[in-house]
Amino acid sequence: MQIIKILAFLSSLCASNMLWAQAAPSHGGHGGSSGGSDDVSCIKAxxxxxxxxxxxxxxxxxxxxxxxxxxxxxxxxxxxxxxxxxxxxxxxxxxxxxxxxxxxxxxxxxxxxxxxxxxxxxxxxxxxxxxxxxxxx
Incomplete structure (x- = not known):
């Protein structure tokens, strides 16, 4: 019974981490917006x-x-x-x-x-x- 609870907890933890990675911005192509420190918007001449x-x-x-x-x-x-x-x-x-x-x-x-x-x-x-x-x- 204890093992089932631990496995359930770990699987829910993994699922929440995957969702967090998809929602967080600026992960270089891993979901979210395509921001980054070198993505400076500009007015092009x-x-x-x-x-x-x-x-x-x-x-x-x-x-x-x-x-x-x-x-x-x-x-x-x-x-x-x-x-x-x-x-x-x-x-x-x-x-x-x-x-x-x-x-x-x-x-x-x-x-x-x-x-x-x-x-x-x-x-x-x-x-x-x-x-x-x-x-x-």
Whole structure:
């Protein structure tokens, strides 16, 4: 009789522990929510509204523009062509930045990528983007 009571107690203890593990959050895939210390929610930076559009034909020295939202500020937006920085200007539109720049005048009859990097407050929320432009004379 004593053994039956002990077995009943142990089986109920095991069952309650299994239920507790399923209900407890942040167990790395063992039930509950998928939280964790490295699961930091963020506002991802977004680069959009490219002008001229991707794969457009443009003249040397042409202007380009795009918008950036969710960035950590204008000092955290970088533009380059062939890994060389490009001078840009910013207009703060309250919920986003309008970024403008000019293609180098010495680039002629080639296709180049205007690379854009917008850094957010949390590095995993950074955005990389860009556009290809066909520069014709």
């Amino acid at each position: 977004k680069i959009s509204h490219y002008k001229p559009e991707h794969l457009s034909s443009v003249s040397p020295g042409s202007e380009f523009s795009f918008t950036v939202s969710g960035s950590n500020g204008p000092n955290h937006i970088h533009v380059s062509i062939r890994q060389e920085p490009v001078a840009i200007s910013f207009e703060d539109k309250e919920s986003f930045f309008l970024v403008k720049g000019k293609l180098p005048a010495n680039l002629k009859n080639e296709t180049v990528r205007v690379s854009v990097r917008a850094k957010a407050r949390i590095s995993k929320c950074d955005a990389d983007g860009g556009m290809l432009l066909k520069i014709t004379e």
